[in-house]
Amino acid sequence: MPSTQAGPPEIAEPPGHRMLVQRSDDEIAAQPLDDASVAHAGTSVRFPAPWPRGRGTWEVAPDASLAVFAGVHAVRAVEPSGATRxxxxxxxxxxxxxxxxxxxxxxxxxxxxxxxxxxxVGFSTDGGLVWAHVRGPSSERAS
Structure with missing residues (x-):
């Protein structure tokens, strides 16, 4: 992403995975990498963001199948299609x-x-569990 529209790219290293990730106000881009930090061709994934990047934190699942956003008022899990999981x-x-x-x-x-x-917000090493630190009270259970 152009630096005028996004934060700096980061290398995320969840156990058994490596990916280059970058967040803009509108989306997260994730590019899986091999052990030599070479991008896997055709495997880039983008997740639409529910709010701008300065309004919370985020994390991408180890397999890049889901992104979770911890915002001012909610935690939201988003699929690459934009669907809220x-x-x-x-x-x-x-x-x-x-x-x-x-x-x-x-x-x-x-x-x-x-x-x-x-x-x-963070994922378990297998990506099957999400932890989130939020301000109470929580109005509902995850849906």
Whole structure:
């Protein structure tokens, strides 16, 4: 991705896998690599992002089949097609806010939500489990 539109590329090394990943406001690009850091031809994957990159954290599954975004108001698992595989809403990371937001659009223009504290998200080594650090209360179980 052009550097004017995205963060720096990173090499992620979940056990047994290596990939080059990069996040823009609109998407994550993931490119699996071999042991010599050579890209596997035709294996690039892109995940649409539910909110801009400055509004939370993210992680790509070890097999690059899923990306999980931990945002200001929710954790969302997204497939490359853009389909949401799961979503859990939680308390807003903006410390003074007591709302349980339904969507990013509710606070996109609020100055006090520009640089919120942030949660974190990660995958188990086999990609079968997602851990997320969120602000309570959680409004629902993962769907």
């Amino acid at each position: 799961g979503k859990v809403r939680h308390g807003c990371w903006c410390g003074a806010c007591r709302e349980t937001h339904e969507s990013y659009d509710e606070y996109a223009d609020r100055q006090n939500h520009r640089y919120p504290e942030s949660g974190s």
